[in-house]
Amino acid sequence: MQPVSLFDLAAQQARWLSVRQSAVAGNIANINTPGYQAIDVVPFEQVLDSAKLAFAPSRTGHIPLGAGRETFNLRQDAIETTSPSGNSVTVEQELVKAGEVRHAFELNTAIVKSFHRMMMMATRG
Amino acid sequence: MALDPLSAALKIAASGLGVQSERLRVVSENLANAQSTGNTPGADPYQRKTVTFATALDRDNGGSFVRVQSVDLDRSEFPIEYLPSHQAADDGGFVKMPNVNPIIEMADMREANRSYDANLQVIKQARQLISMTIDLLRSQT
Numbered sequence: 001m002q003p004v005s006l007f008d009l010a011a012q013q014a015r016w017l018s019v020r021q022s023a024v025a026g027n028i029a030n031i032n033t034p035g036y037q038a039i040d041v042v043p044f045e046q047v048l049d050s051a052k053l054a055f056a057p058s059r060t061g062h063i064p065l066g067a068g069r070e071t072f073n074l075r076q077d078a079i080e081t082t083s084p085s086g087n088s089v090t091v092e093q094e095l096v097k098a099g100e101v102r103h104a105f106e107l108n109t110a111i112v113k114s115f116h117r118m119m120m121m122a123t124r125g
Numbered sequence: 126m127a128l129d130p131l132s133a134a135l136k137i138a139a140s141g142l143g144v145q146s147e148r149l150r151v152v153s154e155n156l157a158n159a160q161s162t163g164n165t166p167g168a169d170p171y172q173r174k175t176v177t178f179a180t181a182l183d184r185d186n187g188g189s190f191v192r193v194q195s196v197d198l199d200r201s202e203f204p205i206e207y208l209p210s211h212q213a214a215d216d217g218g219f220v221k222m223p224n225v226n227p228i229i230e231m232a233d234m235r236e237a238n239r240s241y242d243a244n245l246q247v248i249k250q251a252r253q254l255i256s257m258t259i260d261l262l263r264s265q266t
């Protein structure tokens with residue numbers, strides 16, 4: 001069952017990354033909104049720690065693997081610099097975040113792709 | 126039906142593009158009317174417009190969209206010029222000029238420009254992420 005667990009983990013991370021991307025989008029869209037506080041998603045490591053990746057006994061014919069479609073919590077970004085209008089978004093920081101999301105997503109899809117190829121090789125023989 | 130986060134990111138960035146273009150419209154209005162005086166003696170000239178933004182939370186799509194809160198009038202003093210022959214000149218020969226400072230408008234325009242750029246980058250990236258996901262289904266030999 002190892003590869004299946006990996007797919008689940010990858011899907012979870014992809015979901016987390018898309019939530020983070022939308023948080024970045026929200027921050028950048030509100031870059032000129034007075035009093036807006038930048039937001040971010042809680043780190044993926046924390047999500048993993050809180051999620052149960054082990055099997056949990058449940059109803060018959062039900063094998064839950066990993067956490068389900070849980071929602072990722074948003075938190076206020078820890079940025080000290082606040083502009084006079086009370087806005088705490090910095091474009092540079094948001095673009096760095098967007099770059100991180102992109103790299104992680106690229107890595108994620110590449111891994112899933114190669115695992116899928118390996119599984120196809122195994123099934124075809 | 127909740128939107129998936131990447132489409133929400135696209136929508137949020139689009140709302141950012143919308144408000145920044147609205148801002149650019151207000152800037153161009155101000156610049157175009159930088160010399161628009163009144164027609165009758167002592168009449169008020171064109172009053173500079175300002176635009177303010179506000180966050181609009183969308184529970185369905187789960188994101189902080191942005192919208193134009195209001196387009197207000199700048200209540201600062203009108204500068205006065207001595208133009209006795211002008212049709213809007215008062216008894217002393219002074220004309221109220223619009224309270225538009227082209228330098229401030231230029232700075233505002235630049236900022237709108239850069240914010241628009243940042244939103245465009247977000248859209249670009251969200252599209253790339255979506256196509257990376259779709260690529261998972263493609264070209265599996």
